[in-house]
Amino acid sequence: xxxxxxxxxxxxxxxxxxxxxxxxxxxxxxxxxxxxxxxxxxxxxxxxxxxxxxxxxxxxxxxxxxxxxxxxxxxxxxxxxxxxxxxxxxxxxxxxxxxxxxxxxxxxxxxxxxxxxxxxxxxxxxxxxxxxxxxxxxxxxxxxxxxxxxxxxxxxxxxxxxxxxxxxxxxxxxxxxxxxxxxxxxxxxxxxxxxxxxxxxxxxxxxxxxxxxxxxxxxxxxxxxxxxxxxxxxxxxxxxxxxxxxxxxxxxxxxxxxxxxxxxxxxxxxxxxxxxxxxxxxxxxxxxxxxxxxxxxxxxxxxxxxxxx
Amino acid sequence: xxxxxxxxxxxxxxxxxxxxxxxxxxxxxxxxxxxxxxxxxxxxxxxxxxxxxxxxxxxxxxxxxxxxxxxxxxxxxxxxxxxxxxxxxxxxxxxxxxxxxxxxxxxxxxxxxxxxxxxxxxxxxxxxxxxxxxxxxxxxxxxxxxxxxxxxxxxxxxxxxxxxxxxxxxxxxxxxxxxxxxxxxxxxxxxxxxxxxxxxxxxxxxxxxxxxxxxxxxxxxxxxxxxxxxxxxxxxxxxxxxxxxxxxxxxxxxxxxxxxxxxxxxxxxxxxxxxxxxxxxxxxxxxxxxxxxxxxxxxxxxxxxxxxxxxxxxxxxxxxx
Numbered sequence: 001x002x003x004x005x006x007x008x009x010x011x012x013x014x015x016x017x018x019x020x021x022x023x024x025x026x027x028x029x030x031x032x033x034x035x036x037x038x039x040x041x042x043x044x045x046x047x048x049x050x051x052x053x054x055x056x057x058x059x060x061x062x063x064x065x066x067x068x069x070x071x072x073x074x075x076x077x078x079x080x081x082x083x084x085x086x087x088x089x090x091x092x093x094x095x096x097x098x099x100x101x102x103x104x105x106x107x108x109x110x111x112x113x114x115x116x117x118x119x120x121x122x123x124x125x126x127x128x129x130x131x132x133x134x135x136x137x138x139x140x141x142x143x144x145x146x147x148x149x150x151x152x153x154x155x156x157x158x159x160x161x162x163x164x165x166x167x168x169x170x171x172x173x174x175x176x177x178x179x180x181x182x183x184x185x186x187x188x189x190x191x192x193x194x195x196x197x198x199x200x201x202x203x204x205x206x207x208x209x210x211x212x213x214x215x216x217x218x219x220x221x222x223x224x225x226x227x228x229x230x231x232x233x234x235x236x237x238x239x240x241x242x243x244x245x246x247x248x249x250x251x252x253x254x255x256x257x258x259x260x261x262x263x264x265x266x267x268x269x270x271x272x273x274x275x276x277x278x279x280x281x282x283x284x285x286x287x288x289x290x291x292x293x294x295x296x297x298x299x300x301x302x303x304x305x306x307x308x309x
Numbered sequence: 310x311x312x313x314x315x316x317x318x319x320x321x322x323x324x325x326x327x328x329x330x331x332x333x334x335x336x337x338x339x340x341x342x343x344x345x346x347x348x349x350x351x352x353x354x355x356x357x358x359x360x361x362x363x364x365x366x367x368x369x370x371x372x373x374x375x376x377x378x379x380x381x382x383x384x385x386x387x388x389x390x391x392x393x394x395x396x397x398x399x400x401x402x403x404x405x406x407x408x409x410x411x412x413x414x415x416x417x418x419x420x421x422x423x424x425x426x427x428x429x430x431x432x433x434x435x436x437x438x439x440x441x442x443x444x445x446x447x448x449x450x451x452x453x454x455x456x457x458x459x460x461x462x463x464x465x466x467x468x469x470x471x472x473x474x475x476x477x478x479x480x481x482x483x484x485x486x487x488x489x490x491x492x493x494x495x496x497x498x499x500x501x502x503x504x505x506x507x508x509x510x511x512x513x514x515x516x517x518x519x520x521x522x523x524x525x526x527x528x529x530x531x532x533x534x535x536x537x538x539x540x541x542x543x544x545x546x547x548x549x550x551x552x553x554x555x556x557x558x559x560x561x562x563x564x565x566x567x568x569x570x571x572x573x574x575x576x577x578x579x580x581x582x583x584x585x586x587x588x589x590x591x592x593x594x595x596x597x598x599x600x601x602x603x604x605x606x607x608x609x610x611x612x613x614x615x616x617x618x619x620x621x622x623x624x625x626x627x628x629x630x
């Protein structure tokens with residue numbers, strides 16, 4: 001693998017820096033409603049360079065019909081932070097992730113990115129949903145990688161990567177191609193630029209999908225179980241790419257079942273169950289010394305006995 | 310997990326005979342040969358009767374096949390097919406998008422359109438459009454409930470035979486193609502739209518650049534069915550005395566009384582058009598299957614060329630080209 005990252009030493013240090021719990025979310029405009037639980041990985045001196053990509057989720061609720069899948073979730077991720085969300089199926093992890101780029105509309109609460117509301121604007125004392133055009137513009141700041149890749153099968157790897165820069169950001173084709181090839185090189189797939197997704201392995205497809213998400217230069221990258229659809233031997237090539245990204249200063253929010261990976265890469269691990277955040281903290285806190293019984297029983301089921309912190 | 314069978318040991322398993330020197334013989338299919346012979350005999354019999362039965366009057370067919378009036382009729386048929394086909398599919402695409410939109414108004418307008426035009430005979434629609442002047446003497450464009458008129462004309466001068474034919478065929482075609490296009494769009498995975506909107510791609514571009522090219526694979530076979538149907542469907546406008554291919558041969562055989570040979574002239578032209586369209590269909594479907602297949606199969610032309618180079622012009626050495 002030839003992944004070349006322009007990661008600053010500082011950002012790498014930030015990744016390794018001890019993350020701590022703090023009850024201090026940045027105050028959003030228009031009267032802060034009651035928070036149930038807010039966790040912030042406190043910025044350290046080392047990451048003063050990373051200034052974009054602060055995510056604040058405040059008391060978010062969401063129902064599908066009669067089922068409430070998010071029951072007031074609050075979470076903050078600092079710029080350049082890496083938050084990994086774990087939990088049983090149906091706990092609302094993916095739904096929470098999808099509210100961050102407004103693919104899922106919230107029924108209550110709000111989300112801000114660098115202080116700007118996602119999907120809404122303040123008018124008077126109400127939050128009005130933005131027009132489609134403005135929502136799409138916001139989404140170009142937020143890259144998303146899906147469990148099932150969702151590459152466009154009729155386009156080559158390179159065409160997949162340059163589609164959004166050309167169509168959504170109106171960049172020139174030549175510029176987008178140049179950048180696209182750089183990104184494919186970064187995920188180790190420069191020589192497969194002209195291959196169609198169906199000619200690529202699952203791991204390669206997911207790496208193209210990561211390059212595609214990076215093409216818009218997002219502040220934040222969302223990963224929705226990026227390795228769940230992969231054969232076991234292909235998982236690592238994708239995780240390696242994400243590990244490298246974690247050092248690059250982009251804020252990452254990752255839903256995954258790969259506990260070893262979560263321990264390696266996260267500065268904050270968030271455990272969700274039944275639409276709520278049960279607890280969150282450093283990988284050390286959550287994996288080795290969980291405070292809650294639910295967390296403990298979940299990890300006892302998913303982590304093999306050989307797994308040790 | 311715990312019940313893992315112990316590996317078979319070398320001394321208990323019987324030794325496997327060595328087949329490496331044996332030749333592989335493919336399975337034979339004698340009944341395929343019997344079937345092929347029967348079908349070939351049937352085809353030969355039909356061909357023989359076509360050639361030897363003088364009542365087909367092939368001489369008359371040949372005489373009229375490229376006659377000026379027939380060719381003019383053919384051009385009209387092609388014109389009607391092209392115009393109504395293109396307009397019908399464009400309108401059908403818009404109707405399909407309306408039907409799939411979130412707006413209940415657009416959905417019901419689109420549904421009602423398809424309902425009306427699919428549930429009335431095309432013949433009736435054509436006659437209705439042609440006789441629109443009886444229902445509405447004048448057609449005008451202006452501000453409703455006032456005397457302001459920007460434009461006004463007699464309906465009968467606006468709706469010629471050609472206009473009535475295009476109108477009838479287009480609207481009818483749109484109703485059917487809307488359903489075909491909608492089916493194609495529904496066949497595209499929802500994740501594609503999700504990925505596209507997560508990338509900030511605007512709705513119209515999502516439809517035209519992401520969904521439609523993929524939907525084309527499902528749309529094209531049905532769409533070509535419709536177009537081929539439309540080629541022959543245009544013959545129905547003979548009721549408007551519009552001189553397309555079918556009406557033209559009718560006029561001729563009414564004069565010459567050579568009914569069957571002239572119907573054969575029209576039929577042969579329809580066969581020619583359909584055959585040409587089928588070739589187009591093959592290559593267009595092939596174009597839209599890129600990315601859907603790992604490797605595209607060879608076209609018949611490429612196959613023929615390959616057969617020629619490997620079998621006919623085969624040379625024992627393969628170092629040159």
